[in-house]
Amino acid sequence: MDDKKINLPDCCVACTACITACPVTAATHKFRGPKMVGPAQSRLNFAENDSEASLEYCSNCKNCDIACPSSVPISTLNMLARAKYYETHPHSQRDEMMGHPEKMSKLVAKIPFGAFFANTGMSVGRTLGMIKVMGLADQRPLPAYSDQTFASLFKSKQQPELEKKIVFFPGCIINYNEPQIGLDFIDVMNKNGYQVIFDENFVCCGSPLVTTGFLNEAKENAQTNTNLIKQWVDKGYPILTLCTSCSLMIKDEYQELFEGEIPDMEENAKHIFDACEFLEALYQNDQLNEEFGEVSHEFMYHAPCHLRVQGIGLPAMELLRLISGVKVTDADAGCCGISGNYGYKAENYDLSMKIGNTLFDTVKASGVDTVLTDCGTCRAQIEHGADVKTMHPISILAEAYHNADLSE
Incomplete structure (x- = not known):
């Protein structure tokens, strides 16, 4: 870890802006607040027995980052503290599953009628209380899998041959749960004169891995995606996403979490956009199809x-x-x-x-x-x-x- 990252906690002036903005702190007194988890632990280097007991309460929503007057990436420090904890503590089976949605989704996609059986199993498991036994909330339905992935639908999607091109990073939810949104995106981009490229070698952005403490695996995903993005950026193609968590991760959080460890992240970030951000920029430059x-x-x-x-x-x-x-x-x-x-x-x-x-x-x-x-x-x-x-x-x-x- 370089000196810049080590000194980030010292930029925290211990004000209460992050606590005031934190939705978790507002909802429960059990969470002492964002600054007590990441910045304080990083600065004081607590012994294990003194570690902040409310570490798991941080949701990584980033409201503390928005509020911080010193621009300290508080939520990222919290996630680094969580990863440090799991270096010496085992993950639960539940967190193994929740941290690896892409792995679970790929298994479902490979099995004939996998989506049907998985969706049925989740529904029955919820009714019988098996979901709760696994440590998951049984009050809410789990995300249903689509019969076809975006990756498979993309292969048969007809697009016009267009000079301008963008590369689409779909993320796990659109690829495995809501592929129609990805198809809608292609139609919108085609209408604006852009042909959509999809690189099947992209992997999960890593956000679920980070929030469940699998930082080393998240770094592997970051390395894979960064290398792929660099290849497309070198060709002059922008990278667009439809998930704000994906765009935040590959554009900003890679740099915060792995600063100095993976080349090209900073340069790549200049070419990564939320889809609506990109389209709104077209509008501002009188280039959007407004028909x-x-x-x-x-x-x-x-x-x-x-x-x-x-x-x-x-x-x-x-x-x-x-x-x-x-x-x-x-x-x-x-x-x-x-x-x-x-x-x-x-x-x-x-x-x-x-x-x-x-x-x-x-x-x-x-x-x-x-x-x-x-x-x-x-x-x-x-x-x-x-x-x-x-x-x-x-x-x-x-x-x-x-x-x-x-x-x-």
Whole structure:
């Protein structure tokens, strides 16, 4: 670890900005606050018996990073502290599973009718209480697998031959659970003159590995993805994602977690974009295809924490407001509470729902039947907590372009 990373905790001035912003601290007194987990432990180098007892309460939502006046990557220090803990403590079988969603998904995809059997097994296991025995929250459904992966559907997806190209990093949820969103993305990019390239050698961004303490494996994934991204960047192709957690990880967190250990991360980051961020930039430069058909619907939009910490505004909302008939309101109601795999753990379920209550109440009071958000686990949490349909904003853009074609 280089001197810069070692000295990061010393930039913490021990104010309470992170504690005030932390949704977990607001929901439970058992968490002493972000600065006591990462910065304090890193600075004081506690002995094992004195380690911060509330280490597992940090959800890595990044609200502390947003609030910190000294720009200390507090959540990353918390994740490094968690990884340090697991160097001398075993992982549970539950965390082995939750930290490796790609491994589980690949197994399901290889088995004939694997998605059907896996989805049935999760449903039956939840009914019989087996999910709870595994340490997972049985109050909420686990993400269902798609019959076909995005990778398999991409092979048969027809695209026009276009001079401009982008490389798509789909992430685990779109590849294995919601591939239609990826197909919608291709349609949107084609409409804007870009052919989409998909590199099957990409691996999970590593976010689930980091939050469950598998830092060495996360570093291996970071190395693989960084090498692949560098090859595409050298060809002049931007890298786009549809998951704000994926874009945050490969653009920013790789550098925070593995600074000085993996070449090319900093340069790569200049060419990695959230899809709506990229499209909104096209709009600002008068390059966006604005030939939208009408989409007569009222939506609420939830900005994921991992979008807000990137400091790129709310590009999805800016794009949606260009579509005739769309009415979209910013929920502006804080963290949804799920934070990736955090809210799926049995011990975190009630806390996760308490954190999300303000958002759930805001959605219910609005009367909308559909909430838009860029994060897959946010969509699952909002559907569960607010009992509404959720969609990715890119799917509304795809619908608008489709409606324009129908009206011709």
